[in-house]
Amino acid sequence: MKDLLPPGALKGQTVGISVSDSPDLARLGLLESHVNVVLGEIARVVLASGGSLAYGGHLRPDGYTPFLLSEVQRYERDDGPLLTVYLSWSEHQHMTRDELSGRLTIGSWGRVLCLDPNGQVIPDPLAGRGSESAPRLSPQGQANALTSMRRAMAERTDARILLGGKRARFSGSIPGLMEEALLTLDSMTPLFLVGGLGGVVVDILRALRVDDCAWLPRDLDAPAEDPRLVEGRRQLATARETPGWSGLRNGLTDEENHQLAAAYRPTEVAALFALGLGRIATRSAD
Known part of the structure; x- marks a missing residue:
């Protein structure tokens, strides 16, 4: 790994990680813990090379944020937060002052950016909050807030890697990882698609004709497709x-992207990810 992406190669660079539950893990003979191992390898590639991570999600203990925080704590660096967590307006607007205050403190390794409905960072997210919870946003309001958050991340990251992803029961006009892929492509930022964990990343790979993912067994009991999933595939195509x-x-x-499309072994994912980032860093240096 060191030969592919030496220390310092990603200094000043931020890599966005997009991950959510994959409905295909059981079909692939994998567990949720396997996703964490892959995430850990990806985080180490970035952090060991001087880069930092960005993740858009929530601060609840059942999400990926606590795991990513545990990874960044392994690194003794003094060059700023190693993990930036973006909270969309829909994720925090309903919280009381005490609820939000208790979740904003995540240690010196990371920082939390609370965004307004337009994706702008709120300087003091505790200002004006009281002890009563505000009503949650409408489904359309949630979708708009999530789009704003994803756009803000796309503008502030230098590469993005996608894993897993829901095909149903998601908040948004299209599946979140599909929207993040579209915004990354629009910003002409490097995009890495890890398909071996299944999920909506497989749909993205097929729609972009990167790989047909014929290795994924058909789900004979799959429910009818969410129209928003179909729309997401159309936009990607x-x-x-x-x-x-x-x-x-x-x-x-192309061949290496085929390999990444089917990769599920943590070391293989990390090696291909490092290879791509290393080439980009070399070209930038030249």
Whole structure:
């Protein structure tokens, strides 16, 4: 790994991690703990090379934020927060002052950015909050807030890697990882697609014609597709056909992206990720 991406190669760079529950883990013979191991390897690639991580999610103990925090705590660095957590307006607007205050403190390794409905950082998210919870946003309000958060992340990250992803029971106009893929492509930022854990990343790979993922067994008991999933695939296919399409821009060859599309072993995912980032860093240096 050191030869592919030496220490300091990602200094000043931020990599966005997009991950959510994959409905395909059981079909693939994998456990949720396997996702954490893959995440840990990805985090180490970035942190050992001087970079930092960004994650858009929530601060509840059942999410990926606590795990990512446990990873960044392994590194003794004094060059700023190693993990930035973006909280969309829909995630925090209903919280009381005490509820939010208790979740904003995540140690010196990380920071939490609370965003307003337009995706702008709120300087003092505790100002004006009281002891009563505010009503939650409407489904459309939630979708708009999530889009704003994802756009803000796309503008502040230098690469993004996607794993898993829900095909149903998600908040948004299309599945979250699909929207993040579209925003990353629009910003011409390197995009890494890890398909071996299944989930909506498989749909993204197929829609962008990166890989047909024929290795994924069919789910004969799958429910009818959410129309928003179908719409997400349509938008991705349209992006793929846009004049000037330049691919994933992730430093990997077509064959290497095929390998990443089917990868599920933590070391293989990390090696391909480091290979792509290393090539990009080398080109930038040249």
